[in-house]
Amino acid sequence: MAMYEVGTVTGAASQARVTGATTKWSQEALGILPGSILVVYRSGSADLYAIKSVDSDTQLTLTRNITTAFSGASYGIITAETASTSSFANQLASAFAFWRSVVEGWSMALTGSGNITLTDPITGKQVTVPAIAGMAKASDLNALAKLTGGNDLDGSQVITSDNAGFILGRNNDIGLVKKSGTYGKLMVGSGTRFSVVKGNKATISPEDTQTEIMGVDSAGNLAVPGNISAGKYFAQAIELSMSTPYIDFHFNDSTADYTTRLIENVAGELTLEGAFMCKKHLYAWGALMARSVAPSNPANGQLITGAPFQSMIQGRGGFGDARGAVANYYVEESVGSEHRAVVYLDGYGRTDAWIFRAGGTISTGKGDVLTTGSDVRLKEDFTESREGASRRINALGVCEFNMKGETRRRRGFIAQQAEKADDLYTFLGIEQEIDGEKFRVMNVDYTAIIADLVTVAQGLLVKNQELERRISVLEGT
Numbered sequence: 001m002a003m004y005e006v007g008t009v010t011g012a013a014s015q016a017r018v019t020g021a022t023t024k025w026s027q028e029a030l031g032i033l034p035g036s037i038l039v040v041y042r043s044g045s046a047d048l049y050a051i052k053s054v055d056s057d058t059q060l061t062l063t064r065n066i067t068t069a070f071s072g073a074s075y076g077i078i079t080a081e082t083a084s085t086s087s088f089a090n091q092l093a094s095a096f097a098f099w100r101s102v103v104e105g106w107s108m109a110l111t112g113s114g115n116i117t118l119t120d121p122i123t124g125k126q127v128t129v130p131a132i133a134g135m136a137k138a139s140d141l142n143a144l145a146k147l148t149g150g151n152d153l154d155g156s157q158v159i160t161s162d163n164a165g166f167i168l169g170r171n172n173d174i175g176l177v178k179k180s181g182t183y184g185k186l187m188v189g190s191g192t193r194f195s196v197v198k199g200n201k202a203t204i205s206p207e208d209t210q211t212e213i214m215g216v217d218s219a220g221n222l223a224v225p226g227n228i229s230a231g232k233y234f235a236q237a238i239e240l241s242m243s244t245p246y247i248d249f250h251f252n253d254s255t256a257d258y259t260t261r262l263i264e265n266v267a268g269e270l271t272l273e274g275a276f277m278c279k280k281h282l283y284a285w286g287a288l289m290a291r292s293v294a295p296s297n298p299a300n301g302q303l304i305t306g307a308p309f310q311s312m313i314q315g316r317g318g319f320g321d322a323r324g325a326v327a328n329y330y331v332e333e334s335v336g337s338e339h340r341a342v343v344y345l346d347g348y349g350r351t352d353a354w355i356f357r358a359g360g361t362i363s364t365g366k367g368d369v370l371t372t373g374s375d376v377r378l379k380e381d382f383t384e385s386r387e388g389a390s391r392r393i394n395a396l397g398v399c400e401f402n403m404k405g406e407t408r409r410r411r412g413f414i415a416q417q418a419e420k421a422d423d424l425y426t427f428l429g430i431e432q433e434i435d436g437e438k439f440r441v442m443n444v445d446y447t448a449i450i451a452d453l454v455t456v457a458q459g460l461l462v463k464n465q466e467l468e469r470r471i472s473v474l475e476g477t
Contacts, residue, residue: 004030004077009040013069016052018060021072022125026057031079038062041074051077191218249274290330300336308344317347340430350405355430366403367443368429389455395421396449404435413449415442424448 007022018038025032038049038060047070050063108116112131159165165177165187173189188194197210215223240247246263250256260274282288290307298304308328317325325347332355333339341356355363362369397417401410418425425448429441 002031002079004032004079005075008072009038009075010071010073011040011066011069013067014065016062016065018049018062018066020058020060024057025054025060025077032077033079037078039076039078040070041076042068042070188216193217294333298335302335304333304335306331313347319349320346320351334430353432357430361429363429363432363441365432365434365441367441368427370443370446385451385455389452390459392422392425393449393452393456396425397421413444415444418444418449422448422452 004025006024007020009018009020009023011018024030032051032054034051034053036051038051040047040049047066047068049066051060052063053061055061108118108131110131114131115128116131117126117128157166159178162178162180165175167175167177169175171189173192174194175187176184177187178184186194194216195212196214197212199205199208199210201208212223212225217223244263244265246261248258249260251259258273260272263271263273265271288309290309292305292307294304295302308330310326310328312321312324312326314324319325326345328342328344328346330342330344331339332342338358340358343354343356345352352365357363360371360373396413398411399414401412402408403410413425415426419442425445426442427445429443431438431440434441
Protein backbone atom coordinates (compact mmCIF):
# COMPACT_ATOMS: atom_id res chain seq x y z
CA MET A 1 0.00 0.00 0.00
CA ALA A 2 1.27 3.46 -0.87
CA MET A 3 0.13 7.14 -0.59
CA TYR A 4 -0.07 9.64 -3.50
CA GLU A 5 -0.03 13.31 -2.27
CA VAL A 6 1.00 15.46 -5.26
CA GLY A 7 -0.91 18.77 -5.73
CA THR A 8 -4.15 19.95 -4.10
CA VAL A 9 -7.85 19.10 -4.38
CA THR A 10 -11.12 21.07 -4.58
CA GLY A 11 -14.66 19.76 -4.11
CA ALA A 12 -18.13 21.24 -3.56
CA ALA A 13 -20.55 20.07 -0.89
CA SER A 14 -23.29 17.64 -2.00
CA GLN A 15 -21.28 16.77 -5.12
CA ALA A 16 -19.34 13.58 -5.90
CA ARG A 17 -16.73 15.16 -8.21
CA VAL A 18 -13.21 16.18 -7.10
CA THR A 19 -10.85 18.41 -9.12
CA GLY A 20 -7.09 18.30 -8.70
CA ALA A 21 -4.32 20.84 -9.32
CA THR A 22 -0.92 19.60 -10.68
CA THR A 23 -2.14 16.00 -10.28
CA LYS A 24 -1.51 12.91 -12.49
CA TRP A 25 -4.23 10.55 -11.24
CA SER A 26 -4.67 8.65 -14.53
CA GLN A 27 -1.06 7.39 -14.53
CA GLU A 28 -1.62 3.66 -14.03
CA ALA A 29 1.80 3.23 -12.56
CA LEU A 30 0.69 5.17 -9.54
CA GLY A 31 -1.94 2.56 -8.71
CA ILE A 32 -4.88 4.98 -8.29
CA LEU A 33 -7.90 2.83 -9.13
CA PRO A 34 -11.60 2.51 -8.30
CA GLY A 35 -11.73 1.46 -4.69
CA SER A 36 -8.71 3.59 -3.68
CA ILE A 37 -9.32 5.83 -0.65
CA LEU A 38 -9.15 9.67 -0.88
CA VAL A 39 -8.13 11.34 2.39
CA VAL A 40 -8.87 15.08 2.55
CA TYR A 41 -6.92 16.76 5.34
CA ARG A 42 -8.72 19.38 7.40
CA SER A 43 -7.63 21.22 10.54
CA GLY A 44 -7.38 18.60 13.25
CA SER A 45 -9.25 15.92 11.24
CA ALA A 46 -9.61 14.19 7.88
CA ASP A 47 -12.48 13.12 5.60
CA LEU A 48 -12.38 9.73 3.86
CA TYR A 49 -13.99 8.96 0.51
CA ALA A 50 -13.90 5.88 -1.73
CA ILE A 51 -13.03 6.54 -5.38
CA LYS A 52 -15.67 5.35 -7.84
CA SER A 53 -13.72 6.23 -11.02
CA VAL A 54 -10.54 7.99 -12.21
CA ASP A 55 -11.81 10.30 -14.95
CA SER A 56 -8.54 12.07 -15.86
CA ASP A 57 -5.27 13.30 -14.40
CA THR A 58 -7.24 16.06 -12.63
CA GLN A 59 -10.73 14.60 -12.00
CA LEU A 60 -12.14 11.89 -9.73
CA THR A 61 -15.69 10.63 -9.10
CA LEU A 62 -16.45 9.48 -5.55
CA THR A 63 -18.86 6.78 -4.37
CA ARG A 64 -20.72 9.33 -2.20
CA ASN A 65 -21.32 13.06 -2.10
CA ILE A 66 -18.90 15.40 -0.31
CA THR A 67 -20.16 16.41 3.15
CA THR A 68 -17.96 19.46 3.78
CA ALA A 69 -16.64 21.55 0.85
CA PHE A 70 -12.86 22.04 0.44
CA SER A 71 -10.71 24.20 -1.86
CA GLY A 72 -6.97 23.89 -2.52
CA ALA A 73 -6.79 21.35 0.27
CA SER A 74 -3.97 18.94 1.00
CA TYR A 75 -4.86 15.32 0.44
CA GLY A 76 -3.58 11.76 0.07
CA ILE A 77 -4.80 8.73 -1.95
CA ILE A 78 -4.24 5.28 -0.49
CA THR A 79 -3.48 3.10 -3.49
CA ALA A 80 -4.24 -0.59 -3.64
CA GLU A 81 -3.23 -3.28 -6.09
CA THR A 82 -6.06 -4.97 -7.94
CA ALA A 83 -6.65 -8.68 -7.83
CA SER A 84 -7.19 -8.82 -11.60
CA THR A 85 -4.27 -10.30 -13.55
CA SER A 86 -4.95 -8.15 -16.61
CA SER A 87 -5.28 -5.02 -14.55
CA PHE A 88 -2.09 -5.89 -12.74
CA ALA A 89 -0.37 -6.41 -16.10
CA ASN A 90 -1.55 -3.01 -17.28
CA GLN A 91 -0.42 -1.45 -14.04
CA LEU A 92 2.97 -3.16 -14.35
CA ALA A 93 3.35 -1.98 -17.94
CA SER A 94 2.46 1.54 -16.92
CA ALA A 95 5.01 1.37 -14.15
CA PHE A 96 7.67 0.26 -16.63
CA ALA A 97 6.71 3.16 -18.93
CA PHE A 98 6.89 5.50 -15.96
CA TRP A 99 10.37 4.47 -14.95
CA ARG A 100 11.51 4.32 -18.59
CA SER A 101 10.64 8.02 -18.96
CA VAL A 102 12.66 8.70 -15.82
CA VAL A 103 15.62 6.72 -17.17
CA GLU A 104 15.39 8.44 -20.56
CA GLY A 105 15.49 11.81 -18.84
CA TRP A 106 18.60 10.88 -16.92
CA SER A 107 20.14 9.45 -20.11
CA MET A 108 19.60 12.78 -21.88
CA ALA A 109 21.14 14.60 -18.92
CA LEU A 110 24.17 12.31 -18.86
CA THR A 111 24.88 11.98 -22.56
CA GLY A 112 23.32 15.09 -24.14
CA SER A 113 24.84 18.54 -24.74
CA GLY A 114 23.70 22.12 -24.24
CA ASN A 115 20.36 22.69 -22.59
CA ILE A 116 17.81 19.84 -22.36
CA THR A 117 14.12 19.85 -21.35
CA LEU A 118 12.94 17.19 -18.85
CA THR A 119 9.31 16.38 -17.95
CA ASP A 120 8.35 15.26 -14.47
CA PRO A 121 6.20 12.09 -15.13
CA ILE A 122 4.28 12.63 -11.91
CA THR A 123 3.42 16.36 -12.07
CA GLY A 124 3.95 16.93 -15.81
CA LYS A 125 6.07 20.02 -15.01
CA GLN A 126 8.84 20.77 -17.51
CA VAL A 127 12.25 22.15 -16.59
CA THR A 128 15.19 23.18 -18.81
CA VAL A 129 18.65 22.40 -17.45
CA PRO A 130 22.16 22.13 -18.88
CA ALA A 131 23.33 18.64 -19.75
CA ILE A 132 25.97 17.09 -17.52
CA ALA A 133 28.53 17.55 -20.27
CA GLY A 134 27.75 21.23 -20.44
CA MET A 135 27.86 21.56 -16.67
CA ALA A 136 31.25 19.94 -16.67
CA LYS A 137 32.48 22.75 -18.94
CA ALA A 138 31.16 25.36 -16.61
CA SER A 139 34.46 25.37 -14.81
CA ASP A 140 35.78 27.01 -17.91
CA LEU A 141 34.54 30.65 -17.60
CA ASN A 142 34.62 31.12 -21.37
CA ALA A 143 32.15 28.25 -21.72
CA LEU A 144 30.13 29.53 -18.75
CA ALA A 145 29.66 32.87 -20.50
CA LYS A 146 27.95 31.08 -23.37
CA LEU A 147 25.35 29.29 -21.25
CA THR A 148 21.72 30.49 -21.55
CA GLY A 149 18.48 29.76 -19.82
CA GLY A 150 19.39 31.10 -16.37
CA ASN A 151 22.14 29.56 -14.25
CA ASP A 152 22.63 29.99 -10.51
CA LEU A 153 26.26 30.38 -9.43
CA ASP A 154 27.00 29.95 -5.74
CA GLY A 155 29.97 31.49 -3.97
CA SER A 156 32.51 33.94 -5.37
CA GLN A 157 33.43 33.89 -9.04
CA VAL A 158 37.09 34.92 -9.34
CA ILE A 159 39.03 36.02 -12.42
CA THR A 160 42.69 36.10 -11.50
CA SER A 161 44.09 37.60 -14.72
CA ASP A 162 44.06 41.12 -16.22
CA ASN A 163 42.53 41.96 -19.58
CA ALA A 164 39.59 39.72 -18.66
CA GLY A 165 36.02 39.99 -17.46
CA PHE A 166 32.43 38.83 -17.60
CA ILE A 167 31.11 39.74 -21.05
CA LEU A 168 27.31 39.72 -21.47
CA GLY A 169 24.75 40.18 -24.21
CA ARG A 170 24.13 38.71 -27.65
CA ASN A 171 26.32 41.48 -29.11
CA ASN A 172 28.94 41.24 -26.33
CA ASP A 173 28.35 44.95 -25.63
CA ILE A 174 28.32 45.03 -21.81
CA GLY A 175 30.51 43.49 -19.14
CA LEU A 176 32.56 43.72 -15.97
CA VAL A 177 36.17 44.04 -17.14
CA LYS A 178 39.66 44.55 -15.76
CA LYS A 179 42.24 46.04 -18.09
CA SER A 180 45.91 45.64 -17.25
CA GLY A 181 47.23 48.60 -15.27
CA THR A 182 43.78 50.08 -14.57
CA TYR A 183 40.93 49.62 -12.14
CA GLY A 184 37.86 47.44 -12.64
CA LYS A 185 35.09 48.86 -14.83
CA LEU A 186 31.51 48.33 -15.92
CA MET A 187 32.05 48.61 -19.64
CA VAL A 188 29.59 49.09 -22.53
CA GLY A 189 30.22 49.11 -26.25
CA SER A 190 30.37 52.28 -28.34
CA GLY A 191 26.89 53.38 -29.32
CA THR A 192 25.35 51.39 -26.44
CA ARG A 193 23.16 53.03 -23.84
CA PHE A 194 23.56 51.81 -20.26
CA SER A 195 20.77 51.86 -17.68
CA VAL A 196 20.27 50.94 -14.05
CA VAL A 197 16.64 49.86 -13.69
CA LYS A 198 14.23 48.77 -10.96
CA GLY A 199 11.95 45.77 -11.44
CA ASN A 200 8.35 45.46 -10.38
CA LYS A 201 8.95 42.33 -8.29
CA ALA A 202 11.03 41.41 -5.24
CA THR A 203 12.99 38.84 -7.27
CA ILE A 204 14.11 39.87 -10.72
CA SER A 205 13.77 38.44 -14.19
CA PRO A 206 14.77 40.00 -17.53
CA GLU A 207 11.12 39.85 -18.60
CA ASP A 208 9.84 41.94 -15.66
CA THR A 209 8.48 45.47 -16.09
CA GLN A 210 11.43 47.85 -15.59
CA THR A 211 11.66 51.47 -14.41
CA GLU A 212 14.90 53.37 -15.08
CA ILE A 213 16.78 54.66 -12.04
CA MET A 214 19.80 56.00 -13.93
CA GLY A 215 20.87 56.05 -17.56
CA VAL A 216 24.00 56.92 -19.52
CA ASP A 217 23.56 57.50 -23.25
CA SER A 218 26.10 56.67 -25.96
CA ALA A 219 27.57 60.18 -25.68
CA GLY A 220 28.24 59.78 -21.95
CA ASN A 221 25.38 61.97 -20.71
CA LEU A 222 23.91 60.88 -17.36
CA ALA A 223 20.15 61.01 -16.81
CA VAL A 224 18.57 60.48 -13.38
CA PRO A 225 14.75 60.59 -13.43
CA GLY A 226 14.52 60.75 -9.64
CA ASN A 227 16.47 62.66 -6.97
CA ILE A 228 20.20 62.55 -6.16
CA SER A 229 21.19 62.54 -2.49
CA ALA A 230 24.85 63.25 -1.81
CA GLY A 231 27.03 64.81 0.87
CA LYS A 232 29.01 66.80 -1.69
CA TYR A 233 28.63 67.18 -5.43
CA PHE A 234 31.60 67.95 -7.66
CA ALA A 235 31.14 68.78 -11.34
CA GLN A 236 32.92 70.68 -14.08
CA ALA A 237 29.64 72.33 -15.04
CA ILE A 238 25.95 72.19 -14.12
CA GLU A 239 23.31 72.69 -16.79
CA LEU A 240 19.60 72.65 -15.96
CA SER A 241 17.14 72.06 -18.79
CA MET A 242 13.40 72.33 -18.27
CA SER A 243 10.60 74.87 -18.77
CA THR A 244 11.48 76.68 -15.52
CA PRO A 245 14.84 75.34 -14.26
CA TYR A 246 15.46 75.90 -10.56
CA ILE A 247 17.64 75.03 -7.56
CA ASP A 248 15.96 74.63 -4.18
CA PHE A 249 17.67 75.00 -0.79
CA HIS A 250 16.29 73.33 2.37
CA PHE A 251 18.00 74.99 5.35
CA ASN A 252 18.49 72.63 8.31
CA ASP A 253 16.62 69.83 6.47
CA SER A 254 13.45 71.91 6.26
CA THR A 255 10.40 69.96 5.08
CA ALA A 256 9.02 73.04 3.30
CA ASP A 257 9.01 73.14 -0.48
CA TYR A 258 12.13 75.31 -0.17
CA THR A 259 13.65 77.92 2.13
CA THR A 260 15.44 79.68 -0.74
CA ARG A 261 15.01 79.11 -4.49
CA LEU A 262 16.95 80.13 -7.60
CA ILE A 263 14.63 79.92 -10.60
CA GLU A 264 14.47 81.10 -14.21
CA ASN A 265 10.81 81.93 -14.77
CA VAL A 266 11.61 84.10 -17.80
CA ALA A 267 14.34 83.36 -20.35
CA GLY A 268 17.49 85.26 -19.44
CA GLU A 269 16.20 86.37 -16.01
CA LEU A 270 17.27 84.54 -12.84
CA THR A 271 15.07 85.09 -9.78
CA LEU A 272 16.13 84.56 -6.17
CA GLU A 273 13.11 83.76 -4.01
CA GLY A 274 14.51 84.70 -0.62
CA ALA A 275 17.19 87.03 0.74
CA PHE A 276 20.67 87.36 -0.76
CA MET A 277 23.77 88.42 1.18
CA CYS A 278 27.03 89.39 -0.53
CA LYS A 279 29.94 89.58 1.96
CA LYS A 280 32.38 91.09 -0.52
CA HIS A 281 31.81 92.98 -3.74
CA LEU A 282 28.83 92.83 -6.06
CA TYR A 283 29.57 93.77 -9.66
CA ALA A 284 27.14 94.44 -12.49
CA TRP A 285 28.22 95.11 -16.07
CA GLY A 286 24.65 95.97 -16.94
CA ALA A 287 21.81 97.56 -14.99
CA LEU A 288 21.45 96.71 -11.30
CA MET A 289 17.75 96.77 -10.47
CA ALA A 290 15.55 96.54 -7.40
CA ARG A 291 12.04 95.91 -8.67
CA SER A 292 8.55 95.69 -7.20
CA VAL A 293 5.27 95.02 -8.99
CA ALA A 294 2.79 97.89 -9.09
CA PRO A 295 -0.82 97.25 -7.99
CA SER A 296 -3.41 96.99 -10.74
CA ASN A 297 -5.58 100.07 -11.40
CA PRO A 298 -4.23 102.32 -8.60
CA ALA A 299 -6.33 105.37 -7.68
CA ASN A 300 -5.20 108.95 -8.28
CA GLY A 301 -3.25 110.24 -5.31
CA GLN A 302 -2.19 106.72 -4.23
CA LEU A 303 1.50 106.50 -3.35
CA ILE A 304 3.37 103.57 -4.94
CA THR A 305 6.87 102.82 -3.67
CA GLY A 306 9.50 100.81 -5.56
CA ALA A 307 11.89 98.31 -4.00
CA PRO A 308 14.89 100.10 -2.44
CA PHE A 309 18.62 99.88 -2.85
CA GLN A 310 19.77 99.76 0.77
CA SER A 311 23.02 100.44 2.58
CA MET A 312 23.18 99.41 6.27
CA ILE A 313 25.54 99.68 9.22
CA GLN A 314 24.31 96.63 11.11
CA GLY A 315 24.15 97.09 14.86
CA ARG A 316 24.34 100.89 14.70
CA GLY A 317 21.61 103.47 14.87
CA GLY A 318 18.33 101.69 14.46
CA PHE A 319 15.15 103.72 14.47
CA GLY A 320 12.65 102.30 12.00
CA ASP A 321 14.88 99.28 11.29
CA ALA A 322 16.06 97.44 14.43
CA ARG A 323 19.00 95.88 12.57
CA GLY A 324 20.88 99.17 12.28
CA ALA A 325 21.22 102.49 10.50
CA VAL A 326 20.13 102.40 6.86
CA ALA A 327 20.12 104.59 3.79
CA ASN A 328 17.71 103.74 0.99
CA TYR A 329 17.34 104.88 -2.57
CA TYR A 330 14.09 104.10 -4.39
CA VAL A 331 11.56 105.40 -6.90
CA GLU A 332 8.05 106.49 -5.93
CA GLU A 333 4.94 107.51 -7.79
CA SER A 334 2.13 109.79 -6.74
CA VAL A 335 -0.51 108.37 -9.09
CA GLY A 336 -1.84 110.99 -11.43
CA SER A 337 0.80 113.52 -10.36
CA GLU A 338 4.48 112.63 -10.71
CA HIS A 339 7.35 110.17 -10.42
CA ARG A 340 10.24 111.00 -8.13
CA ALA A 341 13.41 109.54 -6.66
CA VAL A 342 13.84 109.30 -2.87
CA VAL A 343 16.97 109.14 -0.70
CA TYR A 344 15.94 107.97 2.79
CA LEU A 345 18.07 107.95 5.96
CA ASP A 346 17.04 106.09 9.12
CA GLY A 347 19.07 106.04 12.31
CA TYR A 348 19.67 107.49 15.79
CA GLY A 349 16.08 108.32 16.62
CA ARG A 350 15.09 110.15 13.43
CA THR A 351 14.36 109.67 9.77
CA ASP A 352 15.12 112.05 6.92
CA ALA A 353 14.23 112.01 3.25
CA TRP A 354 15.41 113.90 0.18
CA ILE A 355 13.00 113.82 -2.74
CA PHE A 356 14.31 114.48 -6.24
CA ARG A 357 11.45 115.65 -8.47
CA ALA A 358 11.12 115.99 -12.22
CA GLY A 359 12.33 119.39 -13.40
CA GLY A 360 15.25 119.51 -10.96
CA THR A 361 13.50 120.38 -7.68
CA ILE A 362 14.91 118.75 -4.54
CA SER A 363 12.55 118.60 -1.54
CA THR A 364 13.70 117.94 2.04
CA GLY A 365 12.07 117.84 5.45
CA LYS A 366 13.25 121.46 5.90
CA GLY A 367 11.97 122.70 2.58
CA ASP A 368 13.00 122.69 -1.05
CA VAL A 369 16.55 123.20 -2.26
CA LEU A 370 16.74 126.26 -4.54
CA THR A 371 18.45 125.81 -7.88
CA THR A 372 20.68 128.56 -9.25
CA GLY A 373 20.25 128.02 -12.96
CA SER A 374 19.30 131.43 -14.42
CA ASP A 375 20.09 130.96 -18.10
CA VAL A 376 17.63 132.80 -20.32
CA ARG A 377 17.13 129.59 -22.21
CA LEU A 378 15.55 128.16 -19.08
CA LYS A 379 12.94 130.90 -18.81
CA GLU A 380 9.91 132.29 -20.68
CA ASP A 381 6.98 134.72 -20.36
CA PHE A 382 9.11 137.73 -19.32
CA THR A 383 7.50 140.90 -17.73
CA GLU A 384 8.69 143.91 -15.79
CA SER A 385 8.89 143.42 -12.04
CA ARG A 386 5.87 144.72 -10.21
CA GLU A 387 6.25 148.13 -8.52
CA GLY A 388 6.35 148.38 -4.78
CA ALA A 389 9.66 146.63 -4.07
CA SER A 390 10.40 149.05 -1.22
CA ARG A 391 7.00 148.37 0.31
CA ARG A 392 7.45 144.62 0.00
CA ILE A 393 10.95 144.70 1.51
CA ASN A 394 9.76 146.96 4.30
CA ALA A 395 6.94 144.49 5.06
CA LEU A 396 9.34 141.58 5.58
CA GLY A 397 9.87 140.45 9.11
CA VAL A 398 13.31 139.23 10.29
CA CYS A 399 13.78 137.00 13.34
CA GLU A 400 16.20 134.56 14.96
CA PHE A 401 15.36 130.90 15.54
CA ASN A 402 16.50 127.24 15.78
CA MET A 403 15.53 124.59 13.26
CA LYS A 404 14.01 121.53 14.98
CA GLY A 405 16.67 118.90 15.63
CA GLU A 406 19.54 121.45 15.36
CA THR A 407 21.45 123.52 17.87
CA ARG A 408 22.78 126.13 15.43
CA ARG A 409 21.16 129.58 15.84
CA ARG A 410 19.85 131.14 12.64
CA ARG A 411 18.55 134.51 11.42
CA GLY A 412 16.09 134.73 8.60
CA PHE A 413 12.45 134.79 7.59
CA ILE A 414 9.25 133.04 8.47
CA ALA A 415 7.67 131.86 5.22
CA GLN A 416 4.12 132.63 6.34
CA GLN A 417 5.17 136.24 7.12
CA ALA A 418 7.00 136.54 3.81
CA GLU A 419 3.88 135.31 2.01
CA LYS A 420 1.91 138.23 3.53
CA ALA A 421 4.50 140.67 2.17
CA ASP A 422 4.29 139.16 -1.36
CA ASP A 423 3.07 135.82 -2.70
CA LEU A 424 6.14 135.55 -4.96
CA TYR A 425 8.36 135.43 -1.89
CA THR A 426 7.17 131.85 -1.10
CA PHE A 427 6.26 128.58 -2.79
CA LEU A 428 4.90 125.25 -1.56
CA GLY A 429 6.77 121.95 -1.73
CA ILE A 430 5.28 118.42 -1.85
CA GLU A 431 3.32 116.97 1.02
CA GLN A 432 5.47 115.40 3.74
CA GLU A 433 4.89 113.88 7.16
CA ILE A 434 6.87 115.55 9.94
CA ASP A 435 6.36 114.65 13.60
CA GLY A 436 3.22 112.73 12.64
CA GLU A 437 1.68 115.70 10.78
CA LYS A 438 1.18 115.73 7.00
CA PHE A 439 1.53 119.13 5.28
CA ARG A 440 3.18 120.90 2.34
CA VAL A 441 6.30 122.78 3.49
CA MET A 442 6.22 126.51 2.63
CA ASN A 443 9.55 127.70 1.25
CA VAL A 444 11.00 131.20 0.95
CA ASP A 445 12.20 132.22 -2.53
CA TYR A 446 15.33 134.15 -1.59
CA THR A 447 15.95 135.03 -5.23
CA ALA A 448 12.67 137.01 -5.29
CA ILE A 449 13.64 138.84 -2.12
CA ILE A 450 17.13 139.56 -3.46
CA ALA A 451 15.59 140.84 -6.71
CA ASP A 452 13.44 143.32 -4.74
CA LEU A 453 16.49 144.33 -2.65
CA VAL A 454 18.41 145.00 -5.86
CA THR A 455 15.50 147.08 -7.15
CA VAL A 456 15.37 149.06 -3.91
CA ALA A 457 19.17 149.50 -3.89
CA GLN A 458 19.15 150.72 -7.49
CA GLY A 459 16.43 153.27 -6.60
CA LEU A 460 18.44 154.45 -3.64
CA LEU A 461 21.51 154.84 -5.85
CA VAL A 462 19.56 157.07 -8.22
CA LYS A 463 18.27 159.19 -5.34
CA ASN A 464 21.75 159.39 -3.85
CA GLN A 465 23.18 160.57 -7.15
CA GLU A 466 20.47 163.24 -7.37
CA LEU A 467 21.22 164.40 -3.80
CA GLU A 468 24.91 164.55 -4.53
CA ARG A 469 24.19 166.68 -7.58
CA ARG A 470 22.05 169.07 -5.58
CA ILE A 471 24.69 169.35 -2.87
CA SER A 472 27.30 170.17 -5.47
CA VAL A 473 25.09 172.89 -6.89
CA LEU A 474 24.50 174.41 -3.44
CA GLU A 475 28.15 174.29 -2.53
CA GLY A 476 29.06 175.97 -5.84
CA THR A 477 26.72 178.91 -5.13
